[in-house]
Amino acid sequence: MLRLLLPITMAFSISVAHAQTSPDDSVTLRKLADEVLTHSTAYANLRILTKEVGGRLAGSPQMPKAEQWGYKALKAAGADTVYFQECMVPHWVRGEKEEVRIISKRRDFVPALQVLALGNSEGSGAAGVTAPVLEVSSFDDLEAKKNDVKGKVVFYNYHFNPTFIKTFHAYGDAFMYRATGASRAAKYGALAVIVRSMSHGANNFPHTGAMRYNDSFPRIPAVAIGLEDADRLSDRIKDDKDMKIYLHTSAKFLPDTIGHNVIAEIRGTEHPEEIITIGGHLDSWDVNEGAHDDGTGCVQSIEIIRAFKALGIRPKRTIRIVLFANEENGTRGANKYAEVAKATPAEHHIFALESDAGGFTPRGFSFTMPAEKKAKIISWKPLFLPYGLYDFEDEGGGTDVGALNEAVGTPMGELAPDSQRYFDLHHATNDVFEAVNKREMELGAFGMAGLVYMIDKYGL
Amino acid sequence: MLRLLLPITMAFSISVAHAQTSPDDSVTLRKLADEVLTHSTAYANLRILTKEVGGRLAGSPQMPKAEQWGYKALKAAGADTVYFQECMVPHWVRGEKEEVRIISKRRDFVPALQVLALGNSEGSGAAGVTAPVLEVSSFDDLEAKKNDVKGKVVFYNYHFNPTFIKTFHAYGDAFMYRATGASRAAKYGALAVIVRSMSHGANNFPHTGAMRYNDSFPRIPAVAIGLEDADRLSDRIKDDKDMKIYLHTSAKFLPDTIGHNVIAEIRGTEHPEEIITIGGHLDSWDVNEGAHDDGTGCVQSIEIIRAFKALGIRPKRTIRIVLFANEENGTRGANKYAEVAKATPAEHHIFALESDAGGFTPRGFSFTMPAEKKAKIISWKPLFLPYGLYDFEDEGGGTDVGALNEAVGTPMGELAPDSQRYFDLHHATNDVFEAVNKREMELGAFGMAGLVYMIDKYGL
CATH class of the missing domain: 3.50.30.30 (Glucose Oxidase; domain 1)
Known part of the structure; x- marks a missing residue:
């Protein structure tokens, strides 16, 4: 019954908090949606990752190819800087x-x-x-x-x-x-x-x-x-x-080997020390193309940089895209990223967003953060409703940003796509490029870009 | 900007009108969802319609086969009566x-x-x-x-x-x-x-x-x-x-030929003269299997009868399923149904619901009806939100129930599935059984069943 009461609760927080946004926001979100739905390179990027790189389990020959793909795609999207963050990864072979x-x-x-x-x-x-x-x-x-x-x-x-x-x-x-x-x-x-x-x-x-x-x-x-x-x-x-x-x-393990998180930034104009991390994981299982898991999360994250650049949006905070290594069978990339964040007190991680639930049509986001921060985000919900994103209430956050949340308490969220088709193909050989719908994935990229835009603009 | 204000408006009507429902309603809707998601025959029915009957344009040899399929499926679902309503249909051949x-x-x-x-x-x-x-x-x-x-x-x-x-x-x-x-x-x-x-x-x-x-x-x-x-x-x-x-x-037209609406009823226990019409169209284009257009609308409609029977729900009003003839290139079935409704003043058509926008994961319904009736339905929205149906605001109604609406003013609605994939396959050869996801279609059937349950219980 709790869930049945939620719309009413939400509505009150909307009406109370609505004044925190500006009429420009809906215009900017509309521009972001139009930009992504018209000019996105996410689908083309995904085709290369899935068809030319393919399955890319940690330690596999495809892993370094995927890292090179990520580096190039982030550069092409217009990131100020792109770099590798080294970490040891397990090397399991089938x-x-x-x-x-x-x-x-x-x-x-x-x-x-x-x-x-x-x-x-x-x-x-x-x-x-x-x-x-x-x-x-x-x-x-x-x-x-x-x-x-x-x-x-x-x-x-x-x-x-x-x-x-x-x-x-x-x-x-x-x-x-x-x-x-x-x-x-x-x-x-x-x-x-x-x-x-x-x-x-x-x-x-x-x-x-x-x-x-x-x-x-x-x-x-x-x-x-x-x-x-x-x-x-x-x-x-x-x-x-x-x-x-x-x-x-x-199956067996070979000795651990060297892998990398692939990281890109647009440096913030006003608060460069405040970091908004956005990412998906670059690795996938060995038996498929890792299209929904998690190629789409990677290309959606990259698309945020491309769309911001295309529209001339210059974030106040630092927007950092991370293509995480080894989510599937070790989480070593996420652990390394969290460890470095913890050891770098000059960086203030204000929010981390992940997309690792498939590239399906988005319905909202899940969040793990203190109530007042969550209320602030929920107050923005009317801006997202015209795009089909309405479900902001669940607790959540992905595995990769979860490590950061655990290490330094960063508020986190995860894109919540429609989940009906995910477990038809999750970790199976049919998780291939053809199973991804271009527009569904693009709408998810838009949702992420819109949320990042709002958090950058208003803080959290 | 109007759309941005909607959530607030909606919320007020929810809180005002919420008392019109009973706690039992959420329990019944949960039972309906569980029943459909666990025991639905909709997907199996769809397989037969698409794979054994196939494309079924008005006048084609498949048309009478589809009518026979509909008759049997409605009988098997447990309808009290099933009958054919004859109408002349155009006969265009490619x-x-x-x-x-x-x-x-x-x-x-x-x-x-x-x-x-x-x-x-x-x-x-x-x-x-x-x-x-x-x-x-x-x-x-x-x-x-x-x-x-x-x-x-x-x-x-x-x-x-x-x-x-x-x-x-x-x-x-x-x-x-x-x-x-x-x-x-x-x-x-x-x-x-x-x-x-x-x-x-x-x-x-x-x-x-x-x-x-x-x-x-x-x-x-x-x-x-x-x-x-x-x-x-x-x-x-x-x-x-x-x-x-x-x-x-x-391409050319041959002389008009005889087709049929296939109609089934569960007769109402208290107000049998009050009719709730639910349907999809039985015909499809000749070049595909008519899976999403509109096989899913047919099998979802049939599923309502099956689920009601399985749960022992005995509607007060008459629930009438109509598999309409010739929606694609003539609307003759819908026109016949509307004409008969108009000529039968003893029947009071209180609501008509259509599913003809694909068997994709549902997001809500569109409605065309006077504002106070729409407000009543919108007051039920919290009951549907846990199932991902949140979007009740658009004007709408399908082509087939549209004829009834025009003829006798019947309030009408249409299931509103996620629309991102529909025009990838609409009227094309790839609208086949394999393009339908079982759970997505079932959730739509549940949404329809839930709405019909509420309208039957509380009237409109």
Whole structure:
């Protein structure tokens, strides 16, 4: 019921705070929207990043190519300065073989499951794992069946909940199965785990993503399977009591290597020491083009500089775009940026904005900051409503700016695009350029540019 | 600036009118959402309509198949009664040949343009049209060049305006070139017209759609071309002064034939004579699967009956689903429905709702009705906000319920989905099942069901 009261509360704060803006603001926002929707280079930039660089996991050969792409794109957008910020990044590789098969005494043909090893997982060894499978519907179910786990492959068949309207809530509900399921099963003697993908997609794409081991237990292999295969496997388990799983993965870590955040600035004319950080992450999973995750966040951030320059907007504060390294399986880039910010007291980080929820049509922003600062931003909401951005109430902020928030308390926000399609392709092979709609992404870039414009103008 | 003030106005009406609802309403809407997001048959229904029936223009062999599909789907959803309402429909056929080529004295290879004849247009005759081309950027430009038109093919290269945030405004701005461009050029002696498609799409699909002749002038052939071809043609015209266009189309009208609105009801328990009409149109263009236009509107409407039945909701008023015939090139189904409504004074049509703007994630509704009725609906907005429906302010209503509104003054509304992707595929060959996202469409169905529930409960 709380949510139902929100519009009324919001409206009062709007009417109270409305005087803080100027009629020029709506004109400037309109110009920003027209500029982005007419002349944006974001889509063209995204095409190069996704099609010419491609998947760009930390440590991969594509990583330095992506860094060079970012440097050039930020220069071309008109940044005053562009530079690299070095950080060590993990170097996980998927390896040459991923295979999961149902082994049955029956003579029927059973196609291999479509699988992706989970990021940061260890391989099975050359012999692979061949073992009976135990399906569990949840961690509670695992605990109930813990005496049955030893020597088995555990299959987490936890379903993505379709009733959450904002699909990130379904992800929040389910992702621990991917992140911690291996060690929780290894605790009871499991030999490997198979995880139902975190997706609503009406398809069979497996969705990878980071996991982490609890080093109290053996590091067993872990894979994701698609929804159709998960249902098929579950049916088979009920029907074929003697079946086994053959699972082979080749994933492993190589030594850490050097990566970079790519950073660009427009220096503030009045308060150059006050920094507004805006960014997305430059890395992506290895199995796709990283279009929505997070190519769009990168090109939207770059577009802010281009649009400001095109319109002759000279910010009072320093606008700093950061293309973060290694968000997907380490957050090392964000940690480095936060560490440097903390060690640089002359810099005052007044706000940080991230776009890492897909390049879909925007609905608003989430924010984490003190109430009076949030009220100030919410007072600007009427300026954004004509562009379809109305939802400013949720707590939030992305992983990368989260590190800065944690280190130096910077107020943070994240673009909140419509989330219905995100988990159809998140961390799956279908996260490609063609899945991005030009205008939807551009409207997100406009929303970010507009918010940055307002925060630069009025402070926070 | 008016729009900027709206949130405040809205909020006052919310706080004033909020007492008109009951706490049960939010519970029922939540149940409706859960039911639709978990058990909807809309996507499965859509698959059959698009993949097994396919394109279903009035008069085509697919039209009666679509009517049978609708009958069965409405029965399966649990309607009390399902029946056909006969109406005569036009029978336009595209014919066997559509070809437009650049004819040049140069010896370079010029691929044929990708074209679709405009709906309701006449063919070129067997010889086709071979003539010089005159590009005009607008009707004003046509008037300025009117002495130059005679004996030419006129190429309307009017650009879809990217700066309208709601893309239907761009369509409203541009569609007269498709609808009336042929006769306006024929007035000055043009032999044929080529129209730049009404689209933002970053592709080359031509977009057909209805045109109409002004019978004061010759009925010249008319085709649409895609955006890339339009740019290519425009470049060529500037560069190759002697080029001609060869244009051949085979379109024609056959005699009118019999079609049907497919109608289903749940009879009201208290006020059966009060009718709430909900619908989409069953016909589509011949060149695609009519997925977003308007398969989704049909299956969303059908889903309302299924969800009401599943939850045991017994409406007080009569809920009537209408799958309208022939919206695309005649509106005969809607006209028949309105005519019968007018001739049946015992029926009181209190509201009519349409879904014909695509099966994309919903943002609200548009309404056309007296201010006090609209204020009543707007007072319910907080109930819909948790589901992402916030935009209730625009004037609107679809073509089909528009006929009822005109005939008997019925208050009307239309689902307002996010419009960014619609004109990428509207009336083009890429409007197929795969372009529909299951959850996005389901959220629209929920929004419609919720609004119908509220209007049935509280009247209008």
